[in-house]
Amino acid sequence: MSDTVVKIIPTDPYRRIDGQEIQRVMAYLQSKIKADKLEVVSNETPLFIDCGDSLETIQCPYCGETLDFDWWHGRMDAAYGTAFRDLSVKLPCCGRESSLNDLAYDFPCGFSCDAFHILNPWAELREEDLKQLQELLGISVRAVYAHI
Template sequence: MGDFIVYLIPTDLTWQPSRDAAERTAAEARRLAGIPEHVYPSIEVEFFARITVAHPFENLERIGCPRCGGVIAVEWFDGLTDLNSPNPDGFDDLTVAVPCCGELVSLADLDYDWPAGFSRFRLTLWNPERELTDDDLVTLSAGLGHELRLIHAHP
């Protein structure tokens, strides 16, 4: 069985916390998720200069277009967001012409079946021992000073 990753990202794509708030929230997330401190990697605090994708990888089954309702190939999305894409270091603008209808849409507004997300900050939890609850998410959001959302990934 491969790694299981939980990304915690702010709901605002460009928002970043202070380094101290991020470190405190990471320690609390480690505790809530039951990740022992001696495990490496266990949790990463990541700040980005540009908007970066939190990709669900193998969990991503379908992408829908909010304009026409069409299905967008996961491979199209991967071509925009992986390390070999034209945007390997992130995005300044998430607006793209979708292949189904040609309309301009933000990548953040596509309908991902398993959620994907975009942010300039994230906490990455590696192989948590327990699933974070809605109450945990509220606690972590309050500690960080901004609402967080979860993205689950199996790379």
């Protein structure tokens, strides 16, 4: 049987979540979300928070062009060389500057140092929960769904 992990991450890949914020968010999740497990995963530098096997397409956030996976892998390798501190890319379609974090991943992916992992939530996460988390943290967050 496969597992689902919902990862809640700051939209800004460099925004760290401090101890107090972690406590606030964990208290909220523990009171509202039924799941097999709740945990925080932290790293000094941003990590690629992927959706597992569900990544089907990546598109340019400006012109909507579908981006080639070979191009993307090359850009990921280059960014990995900076420990994902530099995520900037020049898009091959329209030539605009963007970030690997801002490409239109389907299903959604992102980059972050800190992530809240919700393992096998018993019910789907509601918009309202995401809004509450954004308010608790005072930042915008993104939910990444991964099947593992």
